Amino acid sequence: MKRDPSRAQAIEPASTRDGHRRASIGARRSPQAEEAILDAARALLAERGYSGFSIDEVARRAGAGKPTIYRWWPTKADLFIDVYSAEKSAALVPPETGALWSDLLAYTRALWAFWRDTPSGRTFRALIAEAQASTPALVALRDKFLPERLKDVRHMFDEAAARGEIRPEAVPHLLPLYIGFNWYRLLTDQIADDPEDITIMARTLAGTPQ
Amino acid sequence: MKRDPSRAQAIEPASTRDGHRRASIGARRSPQAEEAILDAARALLAERGYSGFSIDEVARRAGAGKPTIYRWWPTKADLFIDVYSAEKSAALVPPETGALWSDLLAYTRALWAFWRDTPSGRTFRALIAEAQASTPALVALRDKFLPERLKDVRHMFDEAAARGEIRPEAVPHLLPLYIGFNWYRLLTDQIADDPEDITIMARTLAGTPQ
Numbered sequence: 261m262k263r264d265p266s267r268a269q270a271i272e273p274a275s276t277r278d279g280h281r282r283a284s285i286g287a288r289r290s291p292q293a294e295e296a297i298l299d300a301a302r303a304l305l306a307e308r309g310y311s312g313f314s315i316d317e318v319a320r321r322a323g324a325g326k327p328t329i330y331r332w333w334p335t336k337a338d339l340f341i342d343v344y345s346a347e348k349s350a351a352l353v354p355p356e357t358g359a360l361w362s363d364l365l366a367y368t369r370a371l372w373a374f375w376r377d378t379p380s381g382r383t384f385r386a387l388i389a390e391a392q393a394s395t396p397a398l399v400a401l402r403d404k405f406l407p408e409r410l411k412d413v414r415h416m417f418d419e420a421a422a423r424g425e426i427r428p429e430a431v432p433h434l435l436p437l438y439i440g441f442n443w444y445r446l447l448t449d450q451i452a453d454d455p456e457d458i459t460i461m462a463r464t465l466a467g468t469p470q
Numbered sequence: 471m472k473r474d475p476s477r478a479q480a481i482e483p484a485s486t487r488d489g490h491r492r493a494s495i496g497a498r499r500s501p502q503a504e505e506a507i508l509d510a511a512r513a514l515l516a517e518r519g520y521s522g523f524s525i526d527e528v529a530r531r532a533g534a535g536k537p538t539i540y541r542w543w544p545t546k547a548d549l550f551i552d553v554y555s556a557e558k559s560a561a562l563v564p565p566e567t568g569a570l571w572s573d574l575l576a577y578t579r580a581l582w583a584f585w586r587d588t589p590s591g592r593t594f595r596a597l598i599a600e601a602q603a604s605t606p607a608l609v610a611l612r613d614k615f616l617p618e619r620l621k622d623v624r625h626m627f628d629e630a631a632a633r634g635e636i637r638p639e640a641v642p643h644l645l646p647l648y649i650g651f652n653w654y655r656l657l658t659d660q661i662a663d664d665p666e667d668i669t670i671m672a673r674t675l676a677g678t679p680q
Contacts, residue, residue, distance in 0.1 A: 393520045
């Protein structure tokens, strides 16, 4: 059976970039099987986190063959990325408060709630950990997942630059500070909601007097 | 043989806090064996990183028993912390340039060189990854290792506050931004020396016009 590229494109939106194809020759993806595998992976990450995660266990729970999983998700990182991306948070949209500091405050609170209240926090921690163990995982995280995921964050900073709140040239240097702050808090499990603490971070980053 | 607490204290400076004792009853540590184990662990991390690291292989290379290793370092994180702490960088001292931005520039360049040019970068990445897999590892990283390691960084910010460059109340909020930035760059393998890029980050954080 020949692979149908348009079909594969439809169900593998993120996998065909970077020359990083998921499906091997003759693999047609079944949406039912894909969903069962993603569900099993999400549940396993929620229950056991990174240390208790294994493709063996995902295969067992999903009633799928390991070769099928590896054909569709060559690395654990690819699977983590799809689990994370499938999780939806209605609150996780760029706010339009009119000021960078209050945009950052609202967005950060929503992001941390998303990380706490869904398996997403554990999934993202697993993805970052996996990227320390495997170069393909690092490339998938840094060059594929992050640029896509960070569009909303970039938008907030770009809008602030357009309003004259920050210099446009500062945006590429403020972004890593904001990203790094959130990674550090997540990776050290310090993401309890703390509006005052987040406000001061946001005002510091926005250069707004307090 | 009874454990000698004063001796254990001398060779286990970081391990007896937080109720997290390394040695079990009757374990007297041999400095030679300890050094052989740390050397083997450092070499293995340098060669293979987190994914290729195992206590089995450290034991084999050091000619030590696994029970000995586990008695002295109950978790991989404890071992990673001691490997990291044993690495010395003469350049990694708080600079005294007279301004926060130039202190941060000099310190960050030295830190990244330390991470690049010694096994320390891979060791720290392994430590952070392990902290995502194990709660004792997370506690060891966040509550034991970091507060000790970050004294120099805190000193730079405190000095800047004392000079009136930044408000003292801002220090606890600038620190996580600085730490997070460095973690993000390390964890995504973006720590090539780039004085201009680091300068802009440092000026952004110090609130110094560019």
